[in-house]
Amino acid sequence: MNTSNIHSHKVSLRLAITDALVAGLIALVLFGPIVGLVLDGYELRNNMGVAFIFVAIITTGRFFASLFFQSPIGVRFLEKFARGRKVRVTVAQASTNKFKKLLLPAIFLAALSYPVIAHVAPDLLGVFGGKYGITIMILALIYVLLGLGLNIVVGLAGLLDLGYVAFYAIGAYWLTIGYAELGLGFWSVLIISPIFAAGCGAILGFPVLRMHGDYLAIVTLGFGEIIRLVLNNWTSLTRGPNGMSAPDVTFFNMLSFNKRGADNLQPFHEFFGLEYSSSFQFIYIYWLLLIVVFLVLYINHRLVQMPVGRAWEALREDEIACRSLGLNHVLVKLSAFMIGASVGGVAGVFFASYQGFVNPSSFTFLESALIVAIVVLGGLGSALGVTIAAIVLTLLPELLREFSDYRVLMFGILMIVMMIWRPRGLVKPVRPAFESDKEQVKQKA
Amino acid sequence: MDNNAILNVAHLNIKFGGIIALKDINFHVPRASITALIGPNGAGKTTVFNCLTGFYKGGPGSKLTLSSKNKSNNLVEMLGEGFKLQDFINPPAFVKRIYFKMFGGTHLVCRAGLARTFQNNRLFEEMSVVENLLVAQHMSLEKSLLKGVFQTKDYLESQERALDKAHDWLKFFKLDKRANDIAGELPYGEQKRLEIARAMCTSPELLCLDEPAAGLNPAESAELSELIIRLRDEHRISVLIIEHDMHLVMKIADHIVVLNYGEVLFDGTPAEVRNSSKVIDAYLGKE
Numbered sequence A: 001m002n003t004s005n006i007h008s009h010k011v012s013l014r015l016a017i018t019d020a021l022v023a024g025l026i027a028l029v030l031f032g033p034i035v036g037l038v039l040d041g042y043e044l045r046n047n048m049g050v051a052f053i054f055v056a057i058i059t060t061g062r063f064f065a066s067l068f069f070q071s072p073i074g075v076r077f078l079e080k081f082a083r084g085r086k087v088r089v090t091v092a093q094a095s096t097n098k099f100k101k102l103l104l105p106a107i108f109l110a111a112l113s114y115p116v117i118a119h120v121a122p123d124l125l126g127v128f129g130g131k132y133g134i135t136i137m138i139l140a141l142i143y144v145l146l147g148l149g150l151n152i153v154v155g156l157a158g159l160l161d162l163g164y165v166a167f168y169a170i171g172a173y174w175l176t177i178g179y180a181e182l183g184l185g186f187w188s189v190l191i192i193s194p195i196f197a198a199g200c201g202a203i204l205g206f207p208v209l210r211m212h213g214d215y216l217a218i219v220t221l222g223f224g225e226i227i228r229l230v231l232n233n234w235t236s237l238t239r240g241p242n243g244m245s246a247p248d249v250t251f252f253n254m255l256s257f258n259k260r261g262a263d264n265l266q267p268f269h270e271f272f273g274l275e276y277s278s279s280f281q282f283i284y285i286y287w288l289l290l291i292v293v294f295l296v297l298y299i300n301h302r303l304v305q306m307p308v309g310r311a312w313e314a315l316r317e318d319e320i321a322c323r324s325l326g327l328n329h330v331l332v333k334l335s336a337f338m339i340g341a342s343v344g345g346v347a348g349v350f351f352a353s354y355q356g357f358v359n360p361s362s363f364t365f366l367e368s369a370l371i372v373a374i375v376v377l378g379g380l381g382s383a384l385g386v387t388i389a390a391i392v393l394t395l396l397p398e399l400l401r402e403f404s405d406y407r408v409l410m411f412g413i414l415m416i417v418m419m420i421w422r423p424r425g426l427v428k429p430v431r432p433a434f435e436s437d438k439e440q441v442k443q444k445a
Numbered sequence B: 001m002d003n004n005a006i007l008n009v010a011h012l013n014i015k016f017g018g019i020i021a022l023k024d025i026n027f028h029v030p031r032a033s034i035t036a037l038i039g040p041n042g043a044g045k046t047t048v049f050n051c052l053t054g055f056y057k058g059g060p061g062s063k064l065t066l067s068s069k070n071k072s073n074n075l076v077e078m079l080g081e082g083f084k085l086q087d088f089i090n091p092p093a094f095v096k097r098i099y100f101k102m103f104g105g106t107h108l109v110c111r112a113g114l115a116r117t118f119q120n121n122r123l124f125e126e127m128s129v130v131e132n133l134l135v136a137q138h139m140s141l142e143k144s145l146l147k148g149v150f151q152t153k154d155y156l157e158s159q160e161r162a163l164d165k166a167h168d169w170l171k172f173f174k175l176d177k178r179a180n181d182i183a184g185e186l187p188y189g190e191q192k193r194l195e196i197a198r199a200m201c202t203s204p205e206l207l208c209l210d211e212p213a214a215g216l217n218p219a220e221s222a223e224l225s226e227l228i229i230r231l232r233d234e235h236r237i238s239v240l241i242i243e244h245d246m247h248l249v250m251k252i253a254d255h256i257v258v259l260n261y262g263e264v265l266f267d268g269t270p271a272e273v274r275n276s277s278k279v280i281d282a283y284l285g286k287e
């Protein structure tokens, strides 16, 4: 509607009024039932006054927006916007920037020292101090892991997987079932979990990966729900909705974090001569998780420059071309699916052990959607962007507790704004550069 | 069947719904020569390529034989042909059939030594030029995850070999200045050349080009024909080329196959094709 007026720089009041009325009508249809009718006990209460206020705001807003976009300034703004949307991928420049090289170790050290500060001086960090703060950070790191894992599947290989939460659940239940049925402890489960989850990824992936695009999305969505329903209904193994408890996390199988010790293990605080605190266990989980996250980041960084990673991205760009170049597309997809699944499995183990308890309600579709949102916001393929998006999306709700009712609304607005303003996510895609000098063919980056 | 031919196409046929797109196509591509496949639009030229590379499955009776890498490859079988009656009394054939049904496909044709380009460019547009060429060398690269993560010596060596090869082909196609540019941002003519360079990185013996000169200006077109001739003479590549530019075809082709309405209309040398009244009628229309 606006773009048609770009060349005749004349403001049409009629157009603005039509735009405003159309927007108002849509708002009325949307807000009428959502805001206007409030479910109160078993009755519907009429709240149409508020709905009409919303509609009025939207109608006037649209009127002025329409006028603005018809003015010369607005037209220029739109043109600039249309140009800015074109994706521009760049090739990395050889960076000898010392600051950049020091940045990563600095972040690692800061992240490493965080729980100590949070434990010793909780007031310094506000919401993020104390045991509660540490658990929030653990959750943030778990989402970083999930984001990185799904990023391989969705961002790199371009396979829209809406059931990623299945592998998260598999990891978590692998810990609790392994403990209950096989007597495995945290450490044995953690070490086997990537392989176990990758195996599950292969079993789930092989039949579905011959599908494309939307079909794949629907099928994976189905798989996610199937796993949740199985966990809910196979009560003899999973105890259904009652959930299962996870084994205690031990200090390298040598010390216990319980106050009195457990399973013939000496208590951690006694051994180190510290005063008992229930935070120690979480600090320990946090550190382990931090190391795992950095390990995954490192492997991810390598993967994208390795033949496998390149094949994933090539597949995302053009599957037909890939096949014509001798790549077996099913195996390439399967490898992405398996590696993504293994990361999700590890995240699940950490989730179960940090909660101490799991039940199927933690693994709903909403969770999958959140992880997809993290990957999309982070910029499909960029590990850095995904990491930032995961941390922001988990910490922001904590900072904005007062607005917790509007969490989903704000989330939606954020998504819409991002899609318009930065459709390729927070971080601009950058390709690795290769030296073109034949004598010294070496990879930079 | 010609024994010196790198590719033998026999009784190739395919239907789309009720339309017979190809019926009983027979021709061969001699080794280290340039064969042109010409014909009016909709004649079925691209469909022949798609059958060769497995994007379409030829109908019953189709036989495609690629004699490359010192063996004779039955392309139809590689692409996962349906079961035949005699498979059920011959276990090894049965197992082979199942194997190709599960793991066969286009990629095996490429690995057997047939590379192709597409009528509409299919580059990895958001990847750099070198990366496009590295993807094509996937099969010869060290793919072990552990070796890659730890950057072992043989991993780095295999990567260096691949980069060397990529740069050789970039030089050949005069793209060496573009190595680190984004493929999608190259001018059209360079994208066309890059697609051929990428196909060459798979080390093919037979190169199938689908309208490589479409959309090029006369200078670029002349440059391209030069390069195709050099591929044949210096690298002993057999080329099967679909092209509408008759000037180019007559200049470079050793052998021309003319298709019309899904049938081979004529098969011969450029001079013969030029003088064939059948071909002239098909192109200019009779009456």
Ligand SMILES: Nc1ncnc2c1ncn2[C@@H]1O[C@H](COP(=O)(O)OP(=O)(O)O)[C@@H](O)[C@H]1O
Residues within 6 Å of the ligand: B016, B019, B021, B039, B040, B041, B042, B043, B044, B045, B046, B047, B048
């Ligand atoms: N996937 C398909 N489905 C239906 N018809 C097709 C398909 N592919 C090709 N055809 C038909 O086959 C005929 C030959 O097409 P094509 O091989 O692309 O011609 P060209 O010689 O111009 O490359 C056309 O009539 C086309 O409509």
Ligand SMILES: [Mg+2]
Residues within 6 Å of the ligand: B045, B046, B047, B119
């Ligand atoms: Mg065609």
